[in-house]
Amino acid sequence: MEMRHLRYFVALADCLSFTRAAERVHVTQSTLSHQIRQLEDELGQPLFERIGKKVVTTEAGELLRGFAARALREVDQGVALLKPAAGSLTGEVRIGATHTFNIGLIPECVALSLARHPTVRITVEELAAEVIAARLVAGELDLGISYRPADPTGLWFEPLYNEEMVLVVSTAHPLAERKRIRMVELHRQALVLLSRTFSTRTMLEECFRAAGCEPTVVAQMSTVAPMLGLVARTMIGSIVAINAVPGGMPGLKVIPLESPTPIRTPGILWRLGETRPAVVQSFAVILRKTALGNSLRREGPG
Incomplete structure (x- = not known):
């Protein structure tokens, strides 16, 4: 299965018309039809069926549609961050951090982020770990920097380094x-x-x-x-x-x-099941790299 198969599939699932879907992905109808058949053959079941002159998704097609669309969004956002135009990235990042990380790590990451993306707006709040967890779950923060929470319900903890x-x-x-x-x-x-x-x-x-x-x-x-x-x-x-x-x-x-x-293990706290905006993912990349670099410097050679 290749990326183009998913793009053609999502286009047809959205348009439910070979003509409009082919125009959307800039291929001929015969090419689109051939690629969809390849995908169906690989999956071993039909994703679309014709009813008269109409095209509808099968149960399998409807199930795949949500996952495929989400995967394509993630890939497109990642590719966008790598392009030269990524310097125009804009938006807001809301961060909750405990005191330890607000001393050095967060200021360093915010400085790097603003130098790379000057139109981004970053809000940092110094909060207790349990408050960070609660506000993440409530959707009031985009990410947290803390230690592993005692109650991880609704959250995912991404370890950064051992301290x-x-x-x-x-x-x-x-x-x-x-x-x-x-x-x-x-x-x-x-x-x-x-x-x-x-x-x-x-x-x-x-x-x-x-x-x-x-x-x-x-x-x-x-x-x-x-x-x-x-x-x-x-x-x-x-x-x-x-x-x-x-x-x-x-x-x-x-x-x-x-x-x-x-030993404590600092990490990033994320809300489970959430699609992260490109601006938040960009800050997380800077945070991971900076935290790892600082950790290696402390350990020294060997």
Whole structure:
């Protein structure tokens, strides 16, 4: 089966006339008829039947029509993005992102997208993961950047990369000179963590239990920036995603964790069963490439 077979089939299914369908796809009626017969032979069943002078789709033809039309739309949108005229892409992209990704990844992707498509309009909202999921399902966002939701109903999660969580302390902290820290060594260490409403906190507590340690959680907050501000001013540590620590923030030391190493998997959240506009697909391509590039740079050679 070739792409032209689907184009001829969809044209005839739409027009229900060999004359009009042939004009639409710019071939002769005999060519159109021959191509339709080839498709029917390959599928092993008729897709059209003649009733008097009229052409109608069979049950099989009507079933195939929706899938074929959708496949052609997807291919045409993809091809359009590759053409030089793609610079004229326009429209709106509505994005929901958790705080971690709004620090560096999202600004970088928005800048790249606007440089490539200056007429595109992008709206980014910093939201909690559960709010992103709910608004995607409601059709109020085009895509989300978050971690895998606890309730994925109505959503599809596309993983981007694996992200280590690290211990962050002030440069004056007793652990600041360490190259790595085992989780068990955090027993009774004073920490500030995200509150228990976050899935990250649940995952960290599972790691603590696996290591057999109970840190002293002296403070809980809902965003990372004030947590890091507290760490920089005190002897209190924190555990955050490595991407959440700004490179230029003075007074902080990042230390890898092991036994076990807490790992999160960021990804794109999509609403199931939705046809994505070209402008949204274009942003997703930039997001995937940027996320992968950043991840490879962090891992380094080898």
